[in-house]
Amino acid sequence: MDRIYNFAAGPACMPEEALVRAQKEMLNYNGTGMSVMEMSHRSPSFEEIIDGLECLVRELMGVPNNYKVMFLQGGASSQFSMIPLNLMNKNKKVDLVMTGLWTQRAYEEVSRYGSAKIVASSEDKNFTYIPELDPDMFTKDADYVHICYNNTVYGTRYTRLPDTGDAPLVADVSSCIMSEPIDVRRFGLLFAGAQKNIGPSGLTVVIVREDLLGNHMDITPLMMQYTTHTSTKSLYNTPSTFSVYMCKLVLEWLKGVGGVSEIVKINEQKAKLLYDALDGSKLFIPSVAKKDRSLMNVTFRTGNEDLDTKFCTEAAARGLDGIAGYRATKGMRASIYNAMPLSGVEALVSFMKEFEQNNT
Numbered sequence: 128m129d130r131i132y133n134f135a136a137g138p139a140c141m142p143e144e145a146l147v148r149a150q151k152e153m154l155n156y157n158g159t160g161m162s163v164m165e166m167s168h169r170s171p172s173f174e175e176i177i178d179g180l181e182c183l184v185r186e187l188m189g190v191p192n193n194y195k196v197m198f199l200q201g202g203a204s205s206q207f208s209m210i211p212l213n214l215m216n217k218n219k220k221v222d223l224v225m226t227g228l229w230t231q232r233a234y235e236e237v238s239r240y241g242s243a244k245i246v247a248s249s250e251d252k253n254f255t256y257i258p259e260l261d262p263d264m265f266t267k268d269a270d271y272v273h274i275c276y277n278n279t280v281y282g283t284r285y286t287r288l289p290d291t292g293d294a295p296l297v298a299d300v301s302s303c304i305m306s307e308p309i310d311v312r313r314f315g316l317l318f319a320g321a322q323k324n325i326g327p328s329g330l331t332v333v334i335v336r337e338d339l340l341g342n343h344m345d346i347t348p349l350m351m352q353y354t355t356h357t358s359t360k361s362l363y364n365t366p367s368t369f370s371v372y373m374c375k376l377v378l379e380w381l382k383g384v385g386g387v388s389e390i391v392k393i394n395e396q397k398a399k400l401l402y403d404a405l406d407g408s409k410l411f412i413p414s415v416a417k418k419d420r421s422l423m424n425v426t427f428r429t430g431n432e433d434l435d436t437k438f439c440t441e442a443a444a445r446g447l448d449g450i451a452g453y454r455a456t457k458g459m460r461a462s463i464y465n466a467m468p469l470s471g472v473e474a475l476v477s478f479m480k481e482f483e484q485n486n487t
């Protein structure tokens with residue numbers, strides 16, 4: 128069977144090399160006579176896998192030594208409560224920049240524990256841009272400021288980070304982790320569900336500056352305390368072992384490509400191809416303001432919902448799958464993560480031109 132081009136937002140396409148390697152090692156991992164799935168998380172073989180994954184994350188992202196890396200479960204969504212439980216510990220004040228669904232979810236959770244303030248929002252234009260952020264918009268004594276670096280649903284992305292003064296910046300990088308270089312030192316905490324850009328579902332990567340640890344709220348369940356996981360190298364309980372292994376294979380592939388500084392060039396090339404096609408089209412309308420366009424999730428529509436549906440159906444029949452937009456925003460969304468080859472975007476652009484000719 129031929130593989131298709133999968134433009135789904137997540138779980139999403141993964142590098143074929145990583146899948147083939149997993150297939151090869153499925154029944155007998157590295158001479159152990161068993162699959163990674165069957166292996167004790169306390170075995171030397173698995174410890175080597177999870178240690179290797181941490182090394183790769185540190186190397187590929189340039190994570191400084193004063194940051195801890197955790198491999199957790201519960202998805203990026205669990206972080207919406209785990210972060211305030213651990214970091215909202217001084218003045219019980221948190222600032223958020225509202226850029227759509229994922230910051231809405233974070234806001235709801237933060238609100239349970241103290242004062243959550245939306246300092247800026249792009250809701251007035253249906254979250255199609257990133258608000259301008261001035262340093263004096265932020266609360267002076269906020270415990271942290273929460274942003275969503277790349278909004279998967281709307282297709283927006285920060286190209287400039289806000290100056291939040293003394294308040295640590297916390298960023299949801301679920302859909303852009305390792306897609307472009309980021310300076311980890313600018314952040315107090317970064318978190319990402321793996322299933323967009325670096326692996327399968329079931330694994331969440333959290334990177335946190337050490338000095339922010341150890342002051343969780345008294346009510347925090349043990350499993351929700353970061354120190355439970357930082358003091359046990361993410362092996363307090365059974366981690367999602369197979370996801371840890373798959374993520375390592377994906378990052379080995381990324382390293383082979385040349386790392387983040389190389390993949391960003393390919394990502395920029397793919398995004399340009401698609402946005403240029405949208406800007407030059409008389410049928411398709413790109414959804415997001417030019418300056419804030421995501422490299423990973425490209426959102427667009429025709430202005431006619433029936434035609435949008437027709438486009439998605441015909442595209443899928445051509446092996447261009449998963450292009451229907453988020454269920455509430457509708458329209459189209461092509462997710463072009465690290466693992467989407469340039470040839471996939473070329474095939475999509477060529478089908479868009481053909482569809483435009485046949486439907487205008």
Ligand SMILES: *Cc1c(COP(=O)(O)O)cnc(C)c1O
Pocket residue numbers: 137201202203204205229275277278279280299300301302320321323
């Ligand atoms: C997908 C996504 C989430 C939710 O991730 P889960 O792992 O499903 O909890 C949160 N934030 C962003 C930016 C996402 O893309």
